[in-house]
Amino acid sequence: MADTVRWGILGAGSMAEAFARGLAELPDAVVSAVGSRSLDRAKGLAERLRIPKAVGSVEELVASPEVDLVYVSTPNHVHREHMVLALGSGKPVLCEKPFALNAGEAREVAELARSAGLFCMEAMWSRFIPCMARLRELVRGGTIGEVQMLSAQMGYPFEYRPGGRLWDPGQGGGVLLDLGVYLVSMALDLLGPVEGVVGFASMAESGVDDRVGLVLRHSGGRLSNLSASLTGATGNDAVLSGSGGLIRVAEPFYRPERLTVRSVSPISPGADGSGGGRLALLKGMPVVRSVARRIDPLIDLARGGRRDLVVPLSGNGYQYQAAEAMRCLRAGETESPVMPLDESIAILDVLDEVRRRWGDLGSNP
Numbered sequence: 001m002a003d004t005v006r007w008g009i010l011g012a013g014s015m016a017e018a019f020a021r022g023l024a025e026l027p028d029a030v031v032s033a034v035g036s037r038s039l040d041r042a043k044g045l046a047e048r049l050r051i052p053k054a055v056g057s058v059e060e061l062v063a064s065p066e067v068d069l070v071y072v073s074t075p076n077h078v079h080r081e082h083m084v085l086a087l088g089s090g091k092p093v094l095c096e097k098p099f100a101l102n103a104g105e106a107r108e109v110a111e112l113a114r115s116a117g118l119f120c121m122e123a124m125w126s127r128f129i130p131c132m133a134r135l136r137e138l139v140r141g142g143t144i145g146e147v148q149m150l151s152a153q154m155g156y157p158f159e160y161r162p163g164g165r166l167w168d169p170g171q172g173g174g175v176l177l178d179l180g181v182y183l184v185s186m187a188l189d190l191l192g193p194v195e196g197v198v199g200f201a202s203m204a205e206s207g208v209d210d211r212v213g214l215v216l217r218h219s220g221g222r223l224s225n226l227s228a229s230l231t232g233a234t235g236n237d238a239v240l241s242g243s244g245g246l247i248r249v250a251e252p253f254y255r256p257e258r259l260t261v262r263s264v265s266p267i268s269p270g271a272d273g274s275g276g277g278r279l280a281l282l283k284g285m286p287v288v289r290s291v292a293r294r295i296d297p298l299i300d301l302a303r304g305g306r307r308d309l310v311v312p313l314s315g316n317g318y319q320y321q322a323a324e325a326m327r328c329l330r331a332g333e334t335e336s337p338v339m340p341l342d343e344s345i346a347i348l349d350v351l352d353e354v355r356r357r358w359g360d361l362g363s364n365p
């Protein structure tokens with residue numbers, strides 16, 4: 001492999017452009033070709049970003065000899081087909097989220113990539129943002145004790161456009177596949193494998209899910225409480241709770257630059273329920289005991305302290321996942337340890353189960 005990795009971008013829409021702009025942060029990456037169904041659209045992007053080659057079909061793009069690595073940024077319903085074409089042409093692949101429409105499709109692609117010995121990864125860019133790497137370090141280092149729960153939300157009031165990719169069931173639209181995928185990815189990343197899931201949704205007129213609420217049960221009794229919306233604003237932040245404190249991941253949690261860590265020491269109620277070990281402290285305070293009991297957790301927060309950690313990102317943040325794909329390619333690794341194929345399959349297993357249960361629970365029309 002030459003020093004510079006030559007990317008071929010499949011799709012010429014908004015994400016294709018954002019990804020190409022992100023790549024500009026990497027001195028050892030170039031975009032050598034872009035392809036879309038419409039040659040004009042591919043040419044438009046090529047002109048704007050000075051990409052040397054534009055083609056008007058998926059087949060031409062994946063067959064291009066000047067492409068080392070294909071980035072798939074077409075709509076969800078064609079991810080499987082486009083990855084199969086790229087891998088079939090002997091090209092490693094980075095594919096936009098969601099990796100596929102369901103876990104069955106994801107397993108098929110994973111098998112193909114593995115049997116061909118080619119690199120393949122879902123472009124779950126949030127996992128590669130430096131602040132998220134720092135969060136994983138904190139969690140593994142026991143900063144908040146035993147990690148027990150995640151609460152996260154993601155939502156924006158998108159304009160309702162029935163033919164658009166978000167709203168069209170035929171293109172794999174819906175909030176679960178567009179935004180829910182980030183929430184479930186984060187939950188799996190931080191709390192481990194999922195053993196059970198329940199969820200409710202509201203449905204848009206077009207037939208896609210436009211709001212969802214999920215509870216995931218992870219191994220060891222850990223829980224995630226997740227919600228997503230295509231119709232309204234949410235906090236877009238996340239809180240990870242542990243036996244010894246909590247970490248707040250600042251908005252937007254999928255591309256964060258700040259973590260707030262709060263330590264909370266254990267509350268051990270005495271025989272009289274007055275706060276036990278805190279008694280000495282409480283006694284010194286000019287408050288009655290019943291009030292002290294109520295503010296005990298707040299005292300703990302104040303004593304444990306609060307730390308803000310700022311971990312800035314550069315550019316638009318899409319380059320970090322690309323850098324990992326390039327590292328893997330050079331190292332001869334066919335999967336990234338940060339986002340292996342089994343993780344993409346596990347995410348879709350959860351999304352499949354939620355969708356299956358909606359029917360079971362009769363929560364939707």
Ligand SMILES: NC(=O)C1=CN([C@@H]2O[C@H](COP(=O)(O)OP(=O)(O)OC[C@H]3O[C@@H](n4cnc5c(N)ncnc54)[C@H](OP(=O)(O)O)[C@@H]3O)[C@@H](O)[C@H]2O)C=CC1
Pocket residue numbers: 010011012013014015016036037038039041042058073074075076078096097098125165178
């Ligand atoms: N990581 C992130 O932050 C984001 C990720 N995404 C993901 O990126 C993907 C694309 O989204 P976005 O860029 O917004 O979508 P756009 O509609 O803006 O672009 C889609 C592109 O795919 C092409 N295309 C559509 N259908 C086909 C087909 N059947 N065969 C070949 N090309 C096709 C279109 O070109 P043509 O007109 O020529 O067909 C167009 O260039 C989605 O999977 C989405 O989930 C999206 C936004 C943000």
Ligand SMILES: O=C1CO[C@H](CO)[C@@H](O)[C@@H]1O
Pocket residue numbers: 156178179
């Ligand atoms: O992946 C995504 C990231 O966030 C966007 C909202 O800002 C989504 O619409 C998009 O699909």
